[in-house]
Amino acid sequence: MKKQSHHPPRFAQQFLRWFCQEEHLEVLLGDLEELFQQRIKNQSVSKARWAYFGDVLSLFRPFAIKKIKSPNIQKQRDMLWNNLKIAWRNLLKNRLQSGINIIGLSIGVVVFLLLLQYVQFEKSYDIWHQDHEDIYRLRFDRIYEDKHDKSAGITPFVGPYLQAEFPEILAYTKLWSVDNSIIKYKDKTFRQDGIYYADSSFFKVFSYPVIQGDPSTCLNDLNTVVLTTSTAKKYFGKEDPIGKSIQYNSNGTLREYVVTAITADCPDNTHLKFEMLFSFKTLVQATDGRAHDFTYGWNAFLTYLRFQPQTNISAFEKKLENFTSTHYARLKEQNVTAHLLLQPLSTIHLHSNLRFEPETNGNYRLVNFLYILAFCILGVGWFNYINLATAKATERAKEVGIRKVNGAQRMDLIRQFLTESLVLNGISILLAIALLGFLHPLFNGLVEKEIPASMLLVSGHWKLIITVLFLGALLAGLYPAIVLASFSPVSAFNDQWQRIHGLSLRNVLVIFQFAASAILIAGTLVVSKQINYMRDQDLGVNLDRVLVLNGPDFIDSTYTTRFESFKQDIQQGKEISNITNATNIPGREIAWVNNGVRWAKKPETEPNSVPFVAVGDHFFETFDLDLIAGRYFANDFGLDSNKIILTETTVKKLGFANPESAISEQIINSDEVYEVIGVIEDFNQQALNFEYLPVTFVYFPNVSNYYAIKLNTDNYQSALSRLEQQWDAHFPGNPFDYFFLDEFFNRQYEADQRFGKVFGIFSILAILIAVMGLFGLSTLVITRRTKEIGIRKVLGASIWNLLVHLSKDYLKLIVLASVLACPLIFYLSNLWLNNYAFRIDINWWMFVIPALSITLIALITMAFRSIKAARANPVEALKYE
Amino acid sequence: MHMKFTQLGEFEELVLLTIGVLQDQAYGVSIKEDLERRTGRRPSIGALHSALSRLEKKGFIKSHLGGATSERGGRRKRFYTMTSAGEGALIKSYQLRTELFRLIPNLSPDR
Numbered sequence: 001m002k003k004q005s006h007h008p009p010r011f012a013q014q015f016l017r018w019f020c021q022e023e024h025l026e027v028l029l030g031d032l033e034e035l036f037q038q039r040i041k042n043q044s045v046s047k048a049r050w051a052y053f054g055d056v057l058s059l060f061r062p063f064a065i066k067k068i069k070s071p072n073i074q075k076q077r078d079m080l081w082n083n084l085k086i087a088w089r090n091l092l093k094n095r096l097q098s099g100i101n102i103i104g105l106s107i108g109v110v111v112f113l114l115l116l117q118y119v120q121f122e123k124s125y126d127i128w129h130q131d132h133e134d135i136y137r138l139r140f141d142r143i144y145e146d147k148h149d150k151s152a153g154i155t156p157f158v159g160p161y162l163q164a165e166f167p168e169i170l171a172y173t174k175l176w177s178v179d180n181s182i183i184k185y186k187d188k189t190f191r192q193d194g195i196y197y198a199d200s201s202f203f204k205v206f207s208y209p210v211i212q213g214d215p216s217t218c219l220n221d222l223n224t225v226v227l228t229t230s231t232a233k234k235y236f237g238k239e240d241p242i243g244k245s246i247q248y249n250s251n252g253t254l255r256e257y258v259v260t261a262i263t264a265d266c267p268d269n270t271h272l273k274f275e276m277l278f279s280f281k282t283l284v285q286a287t288d289g290r291a292h293d294f295t296y297g298w299n300a301f302l303t304y305l306r307f308q309p310q311t312n313i314s315a316f317e318k319k320l321e322n323f324t325s326t327h328y329a330r331l332k333e334q335n336v337t338a339h340l341l342l343q344p345l346s347t348i349h350l351h352s353n354l355r356f357e358p359e360t361n362g363n364y365r366l367v368n369f370l371y372i373l374a375f376c377i378l379g380v381g382w383f384n385y386i387n388l389a390t391a392k393a394t395e396r397a398k399e400v401g402i403r404k405v406n407g408a409q410r411m412d413l414i415r416q417f418l419t420e421s422l423v424l425n426g427i428s429i430l431l432a433i434a435l436l437g438f439l440h441p442l443f444n445g446l447v448e449k450e451i452p453a454s455m456l457l458v459s460g461h462w463k464l465i466i467t468v469l470f471l472g473a474l475l476a477g478l479y480p481a482i483v484l485a486s487f488s489p490v491s492a493f494n495d496q497w498q499r500i501h502g503l504s505l506r507n508v509l510v511i512f513q514f515a516a517s518a519i520l521i522a523g524t525l526v527v528s529k530q531i532n533y534m535r536d537q538d539l540g541v542n543l544d545r546v547l548v549l550n551g552p553d554f555i556d557s558t559y560t561t562r563f564e565s566f567k568q569d570i571q572q573g574k575e576i577s578n579i580t581n582a583t584n585i586p587g588r589e590i591a592w593v594n595n596g597v598r599w600a601k602k603p604e605t606e607p608n609s610v611p612f613v614a615v616g617d618h619f620f621e622t623f624d625l626d627l628i629a630g631r632y633f634a635n636d637f638g639l640d641s642n643k644i645i646l647t648e649t650t651v652k653k654l655g656f657a658n659p660e661s662a663i664s665e666q667i668i669n670s671d672e673v674y675e676v677i678g679v680i681e682d683f684n685q686q687a688l689n690f691e692y693l694p695v696t697f698v699y700f701p702n703v704s705n706y707y708a709i710k711l712n713t714d715n716y717q718s719a720l721s722r723l724e725q726q727w728d729a730h731f732p733g734n735p736f737d738y739f740f741l742d743e744f745f746n747r748q749y750e751a752d753q754r755f756g757k758v759f760g761i762f763s764i765l766a767i768l769i770a771v772m773g774l775f776g777l778s779t780l781v782i783t784r785r786t787k788e789i790g791i792r793k794v795l796g797a798s799i800w801n802l803l804v805h806l807s808k809d810y811l812k813l814i815v816l817a818s819v820l821a822c823p824l825i826f827y828l829s830n831l832w833l834n835n836y837a838f839r840i841d842i843n844w845w846m847f848v849i850p851a852l853s854i855t856l857i858a859l860i861t862m863a864f865r866s867i868k869a870a871r872a873n874p875v876e877a878l879k880y881e
Numbered sequence: 882m883h884m885k886f887t888q889l890g891e892f893e894e895l896v897l898l899t900i901g902v903l904q905d906q907a908y909g910v911s912i913k914e915d916l917e918r919r920t921g922r923r924p925s926i927g928a929l930h931s932a933l934s935r936l937e938k939k940g941f942i943k944s945h946l947g948g949a950t951s952e953r954g955g956r957r958k959r960f961y962t963m964t965s966a967g968e969g970a971l972i973k974s975y976q977l978r979t980e981l982f983r984l985i986p987n988l989s990p991d992r
Contacts, residue, residue: 030958037952
């Protein structure tokens with residue numbers, strides 16, 4: 001029988017041969033062929049062919065498919081494991097070196113992370129409000145002849161008017177801050193800060209979370225109040241505050257406010273922090289409607305606007321220009337240019353710095369500086385690593401030579417060294433993260449902000465960080481890897497191959513690090529000297545032993561007599577030498593600024609802005625303010641009700657030739673006329689950042705804002721208890737709040753002191769990194785010169801000679817670093833000191849002390865190794881091959 | 882001594898049983914045909930070989946090459962035989978099923 005031999009479909013076979021693993025191919029093809037032949041017999045050829053296709057397809061399964069990388073991947077995995085093992089062994093071999101490297105890098109990374117965290121936090125102010133890009137604050141600029149006044153305080157009617165006129169504005173809210181008030185609930189009385197009157201639309205503009213109550217209605221009615229959680233706890237403890245009333249004394253009227261809602265405590269990253277919100281309606285009623293539609297003056301209201309999404313803001317600002325020229329025409333007559341501008345909400349914290357800010361703003365320049373600094377420090381850490389790695393290079397020359405002889409390709413060696421670098425970096429980064437967790441609360445304490453631990457994660461910055469760290473590790477490892485891998489095997493065995501590779505780069509890095517350290521040391525010195533100078537400076541006013549009491553809030557008709565008898569009773573005590581009262585005290589910004597003040601003889605078109613303080617009897621004696629012309633106020637209001645006392649600066653500002661000529665002259669404040677009766681010496685009303693202010697005093701014997709009491713003893717305990725007794729007797733129901741004026745005044749320097757502290761810490765860190773770099777380097781150098789040291793010793797060198805000889809080279813670098821640092825120190829110190837009206841001068845010690853310090857530090861660092869080497873037995877050294 | 886018992890899939894069990902039945906005649910095509918005849922199931926050659934691969938990896942069967950025929954174009958077959966582990970697995974499976982079966986009331990194989 002003739003058998004027609006049929007073949008299985010070629011195409012299907014090819015396909016199988018293509019994807020199938022070698023080891024299964026023969027058997028599978030055999031099975032398929034057998035089946036094929038059977039089917040030809042039992043069915044038909046075509047069916048057999050189709051079935052063959054189906055079979056091949058059914059074999060397209062994981063067990064049969066070729067593993068493409070099969071031989072290679074195993075090889076690579078093995079190689080990697082080998083690399084890791086060697087990397088680990090190398091690390092352990094030079095524990096000290098590796099340790100230094102790791103710690104140095106970790107410090108760099110930790111500092112980087114901490115700074116980044118801080119920067120992110122500062123930039124995150126107010127962005128958590130919903131659609132914060134649509135929220136703006138109104139800013140009121142007035143340009144006078146002598147100054148450009150920028151304020152966040154606006155006349156009340158602007159907000160409502162704008163919303164009525166312009167549909168782009170979804171909602172507005174006005175805020176009026178209330179200072180220093182006494183709030184009472186049942187038996188709990190506290191002096192409360194952080195109180196604002198807020199419009200009913202407050203929660204439409206802002207997204208402060210409301211925990212209890214309805215945000216859309218809680219500020220609608222008269223006499224209602226919203227509390228934060230901790231404020232509520234303070235007064236109500238565990239009771240439910242909703243529906244209960246607190247008492248508040250406002251200008252002599254005692255009001256009850258019903259609690260309608262509770263919000264969460266304001267987070268740290270908002271420029272507007274409050275503890276209580278009173279309903280604005282209440283203020284409107286209390287001021288007979290003026291708080292709502294007063295159209296001129298009283299520029300004290302914060303106004304925030306929420307716009308429709310995607311409003312054209314610059315177009316709107318043009319509309320505001322029209323608005324301003326219409327409604328502020330009166331200012332134009334006085335030769336004052338006025339502008340209403342819009343501030344985006346998220347820019348307020350770092351860029352604003354107007355008058356009437358709810359709290360002191362941050363500084364965007366500082367934040368940017370820190371951002372750059374963070375990357376710089378990280379860079380320095382990596383430079384250090386590269387430095388040390390390349391310096392170590394020659395030690396491994398033999399290893400490289402042997403590997404190459406055994407067939408290693410350059411690529412393999414690079415991979416080896418890169419692996420080592422990544423392992424080291426990896427360990428450093430892990431260590432850094434651990435340190436971060438530990439240092440985070442300490443850092444928060446240092447900068448006095450509550451930065452949440454997840455700050456970096458939350459802000460989405462972590463992607464950037466991981467990329468930066470990984471890339472950095474890669475690049476930092478690449479250079480030494482390439483250097484090492486390029487060693488030629490032959491010359492590696494040549495003993496004369498002693499050169500330190502990359503000499504100049506390494507020296508540059510050392511110089512850079514020590515110069516940076518010198519600058520930071522100089523900076524720390526300058527900052528601390530400036531702060532001490534400011535604290536010790538003669539302020540022109542005597543704040544020693546002055547106790548200040550916050551005056552009573554409940555004023556009624558009996559106040560005058562009670563005040564008088566209080567004063568008398570106080571002064572019975574031997575500890576009290578003087579007591580006075582005033583609307584303001586040194587150390588506090590004077591909010592009462594009159595803008596229409598001029599010498600009667602000067603034209604009306606040249607008004608001046610002058611801060612006013614109303615004082616009672618004995619003010620100038622209590623504060624030791626010296627008279628240079630005229631007299632003090634007499635104890636008789638009738639006589640001195642329209643009299644005024646100026647300071648030297650005011651005299652100059654108002655245009656008088658000299659203090660004496662000002663006496664008896666007339667001063668006009670808008671429409672009030674005063675007569676000058678005295679001129680006192682200038683004094684520092686505020687911290688020495690500020691120039692002398694043109695403070696002006698008027699006489700109001702019964703002002704009750706502050707009582708200043710001069711003690712003549714340091715034993716203030718007994719004085720205090722007596723004072724408190726007298727206080728409670730004369731002003732029952734008022735909390736006895738006191739503080740010492742010198743401490744209070746110095747609190748203005750807190751920010752600067754904090755700055756100094758932070759600066760100091762970073763100096764130490766920079767020095768630490770530089771020291772580690774130098775330590776590592778000197779170790780290497782000295783080890784390499786062991787033979788030389790041995791020979792010198794044998795020839796009679798003393799230990800001292802050896803020390804000098806070993807340190808010589810690096811000392812040259814240090815000197816160079818000091819010289820390079822000087823101009824930068826000069827420039828930067830000047831830049832910073834110019835922030836202060838009263839400042840120290842650039843002095844020789846600012847240059848010499850840092851230079852000496854880094855020299856000393858460098859010497860000590862090198863000494864450790866040098867001494868050990870110098871004292872070593874030369875026999876040992878010369879044996880060393 | 883406890884050995885980690887690797888799971889025996891349902892199809893795998895059938896294949897394993899068939900291998901036991903076929904003694905030393907068990908190879909790809911013969912197993913396939915036997916399964917079809919006895920159980921009515923018609924696994925694709927791919928599914929079958931996949932199961933055989935798994936069984937071998939689990940250690941229940943071992944294989945050797947041999948038996949080239951012209952029908953196969955001169956290519957050899959791979960014969961599979963059960964290992965003691967494989968026997969153990971089958972016995973265990975049988976015991977488990979029988980035990981559970983007996984626990985079901987009113988269910989008898991003679992119904």
